Amino acid sequence: MYAKILVPVDLSNADKAERMVRKAEALLDQGGQIVLMNVVEDLPNYLAIDVPMDIIENAVRDAKSQLAVLKEKSARISSTEIRSGAPAREILAVAEETGADLIIIASHTPDFTNYFIGATADRVVRHAKCSVLVDR
Template sequence: MFKKIMVPVDLAHKEDLGKALKCAADLAGHYGAEIVYVGVTTNTPSSTAHNAEEYKGKLDAFADEQAEGQGFTAGAEVLVSHDPRSDVDDVLLQAVTDTGADLVVMASHMPNILDYVWPSNGGKIAEHAKCTVMVVRGT
């Protein structure tokens, strides 16, 4: 049913992704799908990496770690943005097309009052992506 699963990853908050990562791994194993972990970063230094190349190395290692012994293949795709906080949704929507994903599995927080003013990343991706999107709440 699914052949390529895109999983957006924020390496600065990877401890909050457990439930979504498990869900994606289970689906990949069940359908024999490939997972592509997608990270959005900037070329300027951040708390996660000094530059996009260093971030790519960390995301590649993360993908290898996730796939190890799990029965699915994984890759990593780093997308560079000038301001990831403001345009992460648009960058991720483009990544859905660029990666050829037919399913997106992404973590999300529990909705709160601010979600009525600014939609969550998961909400925007689910609303605009041209593939199936699974938003997984909780850690």
């Protein structure tokens, strides 16, 4: 069905990330590829003063090791991406750069401010140039 699927994962929930990779594998064409990614969010300026300088570097290092573990579990994962910044913007950028024809994104349990799907998933759905599957 799809030749290249982008799977942005929240590494704080490994089970959900693995489930999303399995879902992507089921939707891939023969010879298709999965691009696995994680976004390390920038700290707001008012917090940056009070946290250690290397917190972002440590988060990127942890993300690399966790993505490597996920990549070992699937031969269909062709590459991994780690970005720093606003999650929706970075997901959309990687989708365009890699030529993804599907993004599988997780939605968290909504609160009052983003009732239907999460804020990041909502932005990705509205602005993506390819199909988006929201995993609940």
